Amino acid sequence: MMRDYAPPPGLVPQLHCIRYRKRTSVHPHLASSSSSQIISTQEWLNQRGGPVALEEARRAVVAHLANCLFGDRLAAEYLLLHLLSKVYGRVTELDPLGNFPLNFTHVPATIDGISIGEYFRSFLSQLLPALHVISLSRETLQTSHFMPYKDYDHERLISGQLQLAAGTELVIDETALTEGQLEQKSYAQLLALGTLVSSQRVTYDFKYYQSDVPTDLPVLILSAGKSMFKSAVTIPIVIDPNWRLDKTPQSDAVLAEVRFLLASLRTTDVKQSPEDIAKYLQDDFVAMRKADASFTADMFRSWLTVSRLICISHGEDNVSVQRWID
Numbered sequence: 216m217m218r219d220y221a222p223p224p225g226l227v228p229q230l231h232c233i234r235y236r237k238r239t240s241v242h243p244h245l246a247s248s249s250s251s252q253i254i255s256t257q258e259w260l261n262q263r264g265g266p267v268a269l270e271e272a273r274r275a276v277v278a279h280l281a282n283c284l285f286g287d288r289l290a291a292e293y294l295l296l297h298l299l300s301k302v303y304g305r306v307t308e309l310d311p312l313g314n315f316p317l318n319f320t321h322v323p324a325t326i327d328g329i330s331i332g333e334y335f336r337s338f339l340s341q342l343l344p345a346l347h348v349i350s351l352s353r354e355t356l357q358t359s360h361f362m363p364y365k366d367y368d369h370e371r372l373i374s375g376q377l378q379l380a381a382g383t384e385l386v387i388d389e390t391a392l393t394e395g396q397l398e399q400k401s402y403a404q405l406l407a408l409g410t411l412v413s414s415q416r417v418t419y420d421f422k423y424y425q426s427d428v429p430t431d432l433p434v435l436i437l438s439a440g441k442s443m444f445k446s447a448v449t450i451p452i453v454i455d456p457n458w459r460l461d462k463t464p465q466s467d468a469v470l471a472e473v474r475f476l477l478a479s480l481r482t483t484d485v486k487q488s489p490e491d492i493a494k495y496l497q498d499d500f501v502a503m504r505k506a507d508a509s510f511t512a513d514m515f516r517s518w519l520t521v522s523r524l525i526c527i528s529h530g531e532d533n534v535s536v537q538r539w540i541d
Contacts, residue, residue, distance in 0.1 A: 269530045272476050279465070279473060283338045284319075286455025293317060293450050294435075296524040298343070299481050301382065302415050302431040311415040311429075315520055318436040318447035324390040327460055331437050332388030341470055342477060345383040349376060349408075352391040356401035361408060364420040377407065377417045381431040382481075385411075389438035405443070412436075413446040448517065485523050486533045495536055 273295075280291035300315035326334040336348045349355070363375040379385065387408065397405075407418045412434050416427035436442045441449055488496070496519070503510045522539050531538070 269476075272472065273528060275469075276473055276476060279469075282458075282461060285452060286458035287453050290319060290450055290452055293448070295528055296521065297433060297435060298384070298477055299524055299527050300433050300520075301481060302429075303484070305429070308416070308427075308429070309414045313520065313523070314415050315524065316412045316434040316436065316444070316447040318438060318442040318444070318449045319452050320438050320441055320449055321451045321453075322390065322437045322439065323454075324439070330388060331390055332386060335386050335388075335435070335437065339384060339386070341465070342473055343384050344474075344478070345380055346386070347376065347379055347383055348386045348388065350388045350391040353393060353395055353397065353401065355391070356404050357398055359404070361404045362418045362420045362425075365422060367422065372419075375417075377411055377430075377432075379430070379432055383432055385432045385434045387434060387436045387444075389436060389442060409444055412444040480527055480530065483527045483530070483532055485526060488534050492534065492536055492539075496534075496539060499539070 277288065277291045277295055280294050281288045284290045284294065294317065297315055297317040300313055302311045302313050304312040306312060322331050324331055329337075330350065332348045332350050336346065340346050349361070360373065360375045361377050363378045364373050365371075366373050377385075403420075410416050410418055410427060411430070411432060414427075415430055415432065417430050417432075419426045419428060434444075434447070436444060436447050500512075500515050503515070519534070522534050525541070526532070526534050526538050529538075
């Protein structure tokens with residue numbers, strides 16, 4: 216349809232901006248604005264009883280996620296951390312800080328007659344402001360466009376599925392991929408997904424060359440076995456034998472509280488660790504390397520990311536020794 220209607224550049228609508236202000240969050244009560252309705256996390260906590268209220272709210276969120284994740288509370292804890300993750304800096308172009316791609320394995324292909332990807336869409340869309348699901352079927356890989364690409368016939372840049380707003384949750388359903396031959400385009404699509412998962416960059420295809428643009432898209436991968444994208448943290452789903460799909464809709468008030476808590480905590484900026492804590496972590500890394508030579512710096516960084524996200528999930532703005540030990 217887009218290719219059928221391709222007006223000349225002079226007729227394409229254009230937006231001229233004199234001034235803009237970047238929103239810190241897409242949540243209506245957290246966005247940068249002069250509105251009197253904007254409230255901070257601290258104000259929200261004070262209205263509900265302080266830190267104790269946060270811990271109660273956290274437990275409620277984990278319980279809700281566990282119910283959605285077949286009764287698996289460990290998976291729910293990791294999903295909470297994943298939903299709070301964001302890219303907060305880059306060591307190099309290929310090395311984003313805060314990236315926490317998550318791979319749930321041993322997931323069923325369908326739930327109650329719908330695909331696992333659509334099942335995750337159904338409950339995550341109630342909690343998150345922006346969500347996109349990609350079903351990795353062979354047909355999708357061959358016919359869809361993940362990468363934005365240049366149409367030289369009409370001198371237009373055609374958008375791709377990975378061209379998403381920062382903070383959008385991306386769910387990749389690998390269970391839809393069946394055995395069979397993959398075409399060259401499919402391999403290129405998988406390579407673009409791998410680039411996004413590992414280094415948080417979206418590949419733009421200009422036919423004669425490619426350009427990678429930094430982004431911030433938390434990626435959740437659903438698969439039967441371990442994902443083909445090796446950089447994701449792998450958590451096997453353990454289905455509680457007593458779990459039953461609860462079709463009772465949550466109240467709007469409960470969902471509103473969960474949405475606010477997730478959006479609010481995700482904006483938390485963790486302070487740089489004091490010297491004594493930084494030295495403790497450094498000494499701990501050296502000790503772990505001595506005990507196990509296979510323990511790498513990348514593994515240590517992954518642990519730091521998890522510790523950082525655990526602190527954020529408890530409303531804390533620095534990594535403490537106790538959180539690191541826990």
